[in-house]
Amino acid sequence: MSEADGPSRRKGLPVLTAAVREEPWIFGAALAASALYGVAPVATSWVLGRITDRVILPAFESGETSHAALAAAGAAIFAVAMLRVVGVIGRRVGAGLMQFRLQSTYRRRVAHRYLQLPLSWHQRHSAGRLLSTVNSDVEAVWAPIIPLPTALGVVIMLVSAIGSLILVDPVLALVSIALFPAIGLLNVFYQRRLSPLAARAQSLRAEVADIAHESFDGAVVVKTLGLEAHESARMAERAEALRDANVAVGRMRGRFDPLLDALPNLGILTVLAVGTSRMASGAIGVAELVQVAYLFTMIAFPVRAFGWVLAELPRSAVGWERVRAVLDAEGDMPSGELRLTDPGPLNLDARGVSYAYNGSDVLRDVTLSTGAGSTVAVVGPTGSGKSTLAALMVRLIDPDRGEVLMDGMNARQMRSGEVASAVAFVPQEALLFDDTVRGNVLLGLERDDAAVWEALEAADVAQVVRELPEGLDAGVGERGATLSGGQRQRIALARALVRRPRLLVLDDATSSVDPEVESRILNRLRTSQLPSTVVVVAYRKATIALADHIVYVDRGRVADAGSHAELLARCTGYRSLVTAYEGEQNGHRAGDGAEDDGSQGDAAVGASPAEAEEGRTA
């Protein structure tokens, strides 16, 4: 059959060899059991033939038999059937064990790969797809494992069947030799037709999962814009395509399964026809005929195990490709042997750093430096690249060009985990895990509760936690659902502070926190004896006022840098940004803002900060 293999089956076979290599012992045991199962039909039919010859026919002719003969006949049949029982259970348990182990091994490998792969890789892949790979793709890859030992047992079954047939009668053997390849060819033809249909159904399943995931993730947006019907229609369209694909698979199965059923039955009928004429010529007896016919009955069903393996192979091959794509994904962040040994505040330099996303530049040739222990504010309009810059500073991503230096050492040559141990980052959107408050603050770090409370205190969220019935042990729900946005941000801040970082990077990390609370937090940060370099991405003037040095970023470049007073004096973009509210509050302050008081009416169509910035440089 192998020469007729289709392309997707050829891709499927390495998967099977990989499986055998991963779990050789279990596979061996399952195979041994399956071999037992394979010879069982031949043994059973042989025993039945002998019993027909020696017990049934003599007894019917003579009208008498001995208890011993009866008992022996019953016992012989039971014994040989038990052979089959052991085989069936052994292969089933073995195959199941093997499949579960392979599934869990690969699920862990894939998930750990997700944890290792850089953020830039994650930004290119949807969560729905990644979850689909860890779940249904891995499931699909190892689906052929269950019928695999059976199929191999069937090979043994066929060989032993043909062997015993040749011994019984070469002419009847010819019938089987014609029949078995016919079943095989039908199977191959069937799988050829089925493969593309099954692959389509599998990929539609992934699409349906993607839609469900995206749509549930954005449930609030869907609700608030009244998009339920639109989303349901989007889902319905794919769900119906999946239904049609499944029906197409089912129809193909429905067409071939009865044929595969019919062939051995036709074989038995042929055996009866040919056998009768062979008996007429005296070549065989009744026992041989019964034996051969029974053999066909017994192997009719198992022969289809091949079909099952072949049926799973295309799905398996598609799943394997996706699993391999994760396991073999490139782009791991390089690491070296350098260590950050100095205990004091970190000295951070970016030299000519550029970063592109989806082929377009987000940051271009950015150079900046923070002195150890200083506080630097990164300011710029929405979409200017501030968050990317923050991610580069904590080495969530590596620059395409240029380098980030920490205490003068290239971040790329740092030991793995070294940067994270010295640097803490609080992103714009605080993500909490479905864990307790303590678990979320520590994230695996070993610190006592006093340290946790201290960090919560510094992040101004201790009071909130104290009021929770279970305090530090209170669960926060999935993604921190039981807390408000501001509370989540403050827990995330505590998470950074408890690590006593040498460099703290806050990416607009207090945006959901009320001004009153924010000013409390910032004052604590400022007055604390925390030996740390701080970088804040911020808009609020009070936050900016904490900084020794300000970097104004516009359209991916450092447009200006200096003290607040210097930038206010010479940088139009900066000025319009930080004094935006003052234009409202103290409208009559003369000649300070880019937009003076009278511009309120037409400001909507006025120059954006970026345009104003260009005006400055021109």
Added chain:
Amino acid sequence: MSRIGGSHHSATGTLKRLFATSPTLRRGLLVVLLLAVVAAAGRVVVPIAVQVTLDTGIQSEEGPRTGFVLGSVGICAVAVFCTAWITYRMNHRLYREVETALAEMRKKAFRRVHDLSAPALGGEQRGDLVARVTGDVDQFSIFLQFGGMLLVSGCQLLVGSAVMFAYSWALALTVWAVFLPLALILPRLQHRLSFRYADVRTRAGAMLATTGEAVAGAAVIRAHNASGLIGGRIDTAVEDHRRAQGRAQRLVAVTLSSGEIAAALAIGAVVSFGVVLGINGHMTAGELVAFLFLVTLFIGPAQMSTEVLNELQNALAGLRRTLAVIEAPREVEDPGEKGVELEPGPVGVGFEEVEYAYPDGGRVLHGVSVEIAPRSRVAVVGETGSGKSTFVKLLTRLADPSSGRVLLGGVPLTDVPLESLRRRVVMVPQDGFLFNTTVGENIRYGRADVGDDEVRAALADLGLTGWAESLPGGLETPAGPRGEALSAGERQLVALARAYLADPDLLVLDEATSAVDPATEQRLQRALETATRGRTAVSVAHRLSTAEAADRVLVFDAGRIVQQGTHEELSARPGRYAELYAAWQSATTGAAGTAGTAGTAEAAGRA
């Protein structure tokens, strides 16, 4: 954890619920069942052929009658082909009917998830919900690919029994006697198995939820070096799932072996007992041999039924979880046709003694009563956790109050058809979630009638043309999964443009510009003021510049409205608002000192 759970109905109960969900399925399956009976009957042909050949064809007095055998074999061959054809018809129908029903179920479950209230959605593990509309349904669908065999097997058991009784009632009883204990034990084993499979499905959901966190929290995990911790959790979840699979499999092995042993006993007993019957002249040799063939016809399906029933338990475990979603109470009930259409034009809002408590008991709003006049501009301020976000959730009917009423244009919100409500009231949430398509498509998301020109016009109205043009691909720029190709501020700009384009009578902004730079925010705010003139607007804001521009300010504290009035009034007198305003001023004007009396005094002085 999941509040939906997976109620544990019996197998027939679950199927009944499936029928209730898809009424056409019942009739469709009746035809399938009829075809299955015919197909099963066709399978009896071969054993009969064996008996006829042995008894009449070979064992006849004049020796083997080749012609007779050829004739009967030919007739049987035709019957075999007919059986195959009928089986095909049956399979085809079965797949069509059940897949259609499953697709309906998937669609209903999906829709129902969107009908859950926002707090409920927040509490549910999303990965788990996704599993309920995907993997759990797929499980049943995959099972179905073999399900046709179950049907035919079931019928074959009956037809096989009937023919066995026709040949020899004594031997048939023997076979049944052997299988009877099995038939008694099996349902119990299956029942236990169904719990084990339910456990497997639950653990699969947990595994997905844990992995989901690892994917969603990619940045946090890397920044805090928490890969070890999260990796450990994933390992635990995956291993728990595997162990649950192993527990289910052990029970499967028990059921399988009991079936196989029963089969071995049955054949042994038939041979021994059959010979005794033959000696006493009750049956011929051909009949005995044919009976042995018949027994395989009975045993095969009996064994397969145990196997397939095992798989069925697994599939039903998934089906139950999906049905649980469909049957979950619709927390925000849509009055639909029976509802009251709102009068066209600007709408006012009324809260009458509104209370809200989370399902777990935490009360977040206490007796809130307030009137918001049509065309007014209201700012909602208060400290984090003061209840202002819950206020807008109730206002936009993302959830219903625990007690009290919310009125829109004088009509109780619960009487307004959701379709009309969502058209008239649009909220922009803080998290500017975007779909994985282009920026332009996101702005007009869900509205096929809106062209590029209208999108551009909306952006121009909001003063965002410059920003849109600065994107690498303009409106064609891909937003990426969840919109992550854009910054948080940019996502909020898209969300705002989207809401603006929806042209609502009541616009609700829930900290919708929290991540946008101040200069852009100021421009947006003025643009929105112009654009929403003559409409009602409610904004939750932590930047008090919004409050300064509002007609009225509602100040929330600890779940109550503690102050209301204009910015001028409120900032002039000591109280919650004056405190908040002072803090805000010191934060924005760069007065690096703490929030305090100086700020309050200054604010008071200016007013």
